[in-house]
Amino acid sequence: MFSLNDLKKTCCEVFPIIVPDKSSLKSVNFFLVKQDHSLSLIDAGWNNEECWEGLNNTLRKNGFTLKDLTEIILTHHHIDHIGLVDRVTSENPIPVYTHPDSILRLKRDNNFLEMRVEFYSQLYKEMGCGVNGEHHVSYLKQALQQNKQNAIQADLTEIVDNQLLHYTTIKVPGHSPDQIAFYDEKQSWLFAGDLLIEHISSNALVEPDLLGRRIHTLSQHIDSLKKCLALNVKLVFPGHGAVIQDPNSLILKRLERMEAKADRFIQLIESGLTTASELAISYYKNTYYEQFSLVMSEVIGHLDYLEIQSRLKKELVQGIWHYSVIDKRIML
Known part of the structure; x- marks a missing residue:
């Protein structure tokens, strides 16, 4: 041992x-x-x-x-x-x-950090997060000022x-x-x-x-x-x-779990949920509100991953991205 x-x-x-x-x-x-x-x-x-x-x-x-x-x-x-x-x-x-x-x-370069805050502001709007996204962006703006001494x-x-x-x-x-x-x-x-x-x-x-x-x-x-x-x-x-x-077995376990979660998001989209925020609330329940940024990273990361795999497509409707599953039969 x-x-x-x-x-x-x-x-x-x-x-x-x-x-x-x-x-x-x-x-x-x-x-x-x-x-x-x-x-x-x-x-x-x-x-x-x-x-x-x-x-x-x-x-x-x-x-x-x-x-x-x-x-x-x-x-x-x-x-x-x-x-x-x-x-x-x-x-x-x-x-x-x-x-x-x-x-x-x-x-803690100020120009970079200000750009980063604006990035999240736009991202959460496009993902349909509404007031929850606005609250988190307000927190980021406050943190930008409060954490200057951490440079x-x-x-x-x-x-x-x-x-x-x-x-x-x-x-x-x-x-x-x-x-x-x-x-x-x-x-x-x-x-x-x-x-x-x-x-x-x-x-x-x-x-x-x-x-x-x-x-x-x-x-x-x-x-x-x-x-x-x-x-x-x-x-x-x-x-x-x-x-x-035993790193290899743990890595395989993590990869398998990510694929299973991606498949679950596909199922939720097929059920009629089309925005990242809807998916986040449905999948994570109260954790969406308790750990907003972590949850949204998980959901957005999986949506990007599925889009790269050509399993999803998205459409911008009134400033919000809506996702749908690509029908593989049409592609054939």
Whole structure:
């Protein structure tokens, strides 16, 4: 049976920092990795005392200090993965490596963030969300102002090729446009951010690209999972929950579930529901109101995926997209 102690018996030593979380995520994970003359911090948790103590306690228990860290490597820009970056680099000014598309998000570039708010405003109108969409856009506008202080102050270095230190970097977008995974080929280990989580499905969050165009995030997420499947890795180190010891079977389970959900949306459209908001309310019930943005990402992602597969078509009626199932017999 695998245990965390096994991670210290190889040429690449991994020291997980696992901070309990009361949400459905169960924990926030980030990792110290010792290889040759480097001590990398992969991701950086929340900006709170629990994560700070977790980092320092893990360093101390294994004979290290903050000054021994040689770099920080980020899987993606989400706030629960970048929290300690400035706190660490203020005491030890080491390089911070990240995907090029992370920069505007991490630096909280105002022009980009304003474009992003307008993107959602238009998106929710076209998906028939009405007042629920308007309320969420109002929240985004407030957050834009309130979270200015969360901009990363540290210098950021773009990862521009597929090799970083001892890792092969692999683009795995879907959960976020800038998500990357770090593959240790010798150990067949993958530090995968939020690509794969053992106890819950990772959301493919609908986002604009840098030019404001909607990214087909669910299709990207599926491609990223298949890319991970092809690697046939032994262990996946996720951003939340337990270390994943049988990644391939879990990936196949996730892919199967996505296809089943896509089929269910087809059935709902055939029953007469034609807009994304109608589908969201019917499928998710009260969760639509409780977790609006997550639910709409799921529905829109599946609609985009089905449209790419030529199983759906859409028509803009009075500013709202209405979806219908393509009759395969007509295509033949």
